[in-house]
Amino acid sequence: MSQTQFLFSGFGGQGILFAGKFLAYKGLMEDRQVSWLPSYGPEMRGGTASCSVILSDEPVGSPIVTRPDVLVAMNLPSLDKYEDAVAPGGIIFADSTLIERKVNRTDVTTYYIPATKLAGDNGIPTLANMIIVGKLLAVLGEYKTEAIETTLGKVISARKAAMLEANYKALQIGADFE
Amino acid sequence: MAEKVLMKGNEAIAEAAICAGCRHYFGYPITPQTEIAAYMAKKMPKIGGCFLQAESEVAAINMVYGVAATGKRVMTSSSSPGISLKAEGLSYMAGADLPALIVNVQRGGPGLGGIQPSQSDYFQATRGGGHGDYRMLVLAPASVQEMASLTVKGFDLADKYRMTAMILADGTMGQMMEPVSLEFPEAEKVEKPWATTGTDMARPHNIVNSLFLQPDELERVNFERYERYAYIEANETMYEEYLMEDAEICVAAFGIASRVAKNAINEARKQGIKVGMIRPITLWPFPVAPFAAAADKVKSFISVELSMGQMIEDIKLATSCKKPVTLCNRAGGIIPSPEQVLEAIQNAAKNGGAE
Numbered sequence: 381m382s383q384t385q386f387l388f389s390g391f392g393g394q395g396i397l398f399a400g401k402f403l404a405y406k407g408l409m410e411d412r413q414v415s416w417l418p419s420y421g422p423e424m425r426g427g428t429a430s431c432s433v434i435l436s437d438e439p440v441g442s443p444i445v446t447r448p449d450v451l452v453a454m455n456l457p458s459l460d461k462y463e464d465a466v467a468p469g470g471i472i473f474a475d476s477t478l479i480e481r482k483v484n485r486t487d488v489t490t491y492y493i494p495a496t497k498l499a500g501d502n503g504i505p506t507l508a509n510m511i512i513v514g515k516l517l518a519v520l521g522e523y524k525t526e527a528i529e530t531t532l533g534k535v536i537s538a539r540k541a542a543m544l545e546a547n548y549k550a551l552q553i554g555a556d557f558e
Numbered sequence: 559m560a561e562k563v564l565m566k567g568n569e570a571i572a573e574a575a576i577c578a579g580c581r582h583y584f585g586y587p588i589t590p591q592t593e594i595a596a597y598m599a600k601k602m603p604k605i606g607g608c609f610l611q612a613e614s615e616v617a618a619i620n621m622v623y624g625v626a627a628t629g630k631r632v633m634t635s636s637s638s639p640g641i642s643l644k645a646e647g648l649s650y651m652a653g654a655d656l657p658a659l660i661v662n663v664q665r666g667g668p669g670l671g672g673i674q675p676s677q678s679d680y681f682q683a684t685r686g687g688g689h690g691d692y693r694m695l696v697l698a699p700a701s702v703q704e705m706a707s708l709t710v711k712g713f714d715l716a717d718k719y720r721m722t723a724m725i726l727a728d729g730t731m732g733q734m735m736e737p738v739s740l741e742f743p744e745a746e747k748v749e750k751p752w753a754t755t756g757t758d759m760a761r762p763h764n765i766v767n768s769l770f771l772q773p774d775e776l777e778r779v780n781f782e783r784y785e786r787y788a789y790i791e792a793n794e795t796m797y798e799e800y801l802m803e804d805a806e807i808c809v810a811a812f813g814i815a816s817r818v819a820k821n822a823i824n825e826a827r828k829q830g831i832k833v834g835m836i837r838p839i840t841l842w843p844f845p846v847a848p849f850a851a852a853a854d855k856v857k858s859f860i861s862v863e864l865s866m867g868q869m870i871e872d873i874k875l876a877t878s879c880k881k882p883v884t885l886c887n888r889a890g891g892i893i894p895s896p897e898q899v900l901e902a903i904q905n906a907a908k909n910g911g912a913e
Binding site for chain 1: 562564589590673729730733734735736737814817818820821824893895896
């Protein structure tokens with residue numbers, strides 16, 4: 381039985397919910413049990429967004445992630461808020477363009493990715509979120525081209541087909557980042 | 559098997575309603591259920607349906623009354639404060655024996671309260687909500703798939719028994735996404751000879767009304783209605799039992815609370831505690847039988863609720879207070895954690911079931 385709990389967090393507008401949705405859809409494409417739960421309400425109106433994603437081989441119980449195995453923190457308030465919640469042995473992905481400090485925990489693995497800068501440098505300034513997802517998939521050994529293409533086709537509506545290529549590029553930049 | 563798609567609970571309700579043949583939606587926006595109205599606004603015009611954002615909740619429910627009287631499938635949705643505004647209309651619809659689907663994606667109360675998830679409208683839903691002697695069918699989904707399938711079921715039951723059916727969800731169920739299959743069993747076609755569809759000069763007028771000034775007549779329709787309710791109580795309860803075979807402690811929870819409870823139960827089982835769960839799917843009719851049966855086997859019950867304790871009263875009634883029932887709850891828009899539920903289970907185990 382395997383289950384991974386993800387928490388994505390950042391500013392509203394960074395594509396936090398979309399990043400989570402992409403991961404959930406990828407799980408669905410692979411016939412796994414998935415849930416996706418966004419923050420809504422006062423939290424969001426304060427300018428921060430987060431979402432819980434669970435990928436599992438068993439039916440998902442509570443969809444609320446309080447002890448993430450994987451934390452994606454795209455700004456400092458997110459890291460401050462959720463760093464201590466990460467499960468021991470867990471993984472943190474931090475956007476090091478926006479988070480200047482290091483992670484304090486010593487019992488987790490951290491990847492610092494200057495995602496916002498990489499996105500800007502590569503002409504896809506709105507896709508820092510997907511750069512981090514690319515890295516996340518690579519680290520978890522889940523970067524599989526075919527599954528990624530199918531999933532992008534599902535989460536990006538035909539109307540926005542132009543975004544397909546850009547998202548794919550972002551994922552690749554993330555996966556290739558050392 | 560139909561392809562599964564990832565959908566928000568609110569969207570799943572809207573799409574399922576359309577699949578069930580609902581072509582009339584009247585509502586007024588309120589968090590956390592606005593996606594239902596948004597989905598309907600987008601879809602209804604494309605399929606020859608009617609989406610109308612009314613000037614208020616009171617107007618919306620009376621539009622529902624009007625369409626229901628013509629025999630068409632119709633729905634409205636809201637969240638807690640909006641449902642209170644609709645309560646008058648719900649009572650009138652009960653008095654006129656009109657079928658419709660009502661969705662309540664609950665938020666914390668009372669008053670304007672907050673916008674985070676809650677289950678504190680249990681009393682309002684299961685006791686009718688408006689004035690007078692009446693019931694609503696109350697269905698409590700615990701997954702996005704059930705948000706869809708119970709919506710279809712709700713329409714079918716409402717038509718079959720000529721009464722309103724309510725989907726009692728909460729903010730989490732409305733906002734979360736899970737895979738959902740939108741393939742539903744074909745429902746029995748229900749004839750509606752009472753509907754006001756025009757006489758064509760070929761039959762007497764049908765009258766849809768809730769006014770009965772003669773007490774004898776009003777008493778008669780009330781008694782008849784309660785015969786129907788008794789039949790529903792005997793035939794339409796739905797529930798899920800989880801690990802109840804050897805359970806010594808019985809958790810009771812519905813909707814999102816049951817999802818949290820399941821995590822806690824799995825953890826408690828690992829610690830050797832014999833605990834199971836009864837999850838009511840129909841809150842009215844309440845699944846009395848499984849609780850009554852459990853009362854002879856288990857040592858105690860724990861009601862897990864996002865309220866100050868409302869379903870707990872139905873558990874005490876269903877079990878005739880044979881065994882202690884304790885409450886494990888959060889309120890105001892906060893969801894109990896699996897750890898809190900686990901602690902309640904551990905305490906019950908330590909005390910041999912008694913408080």
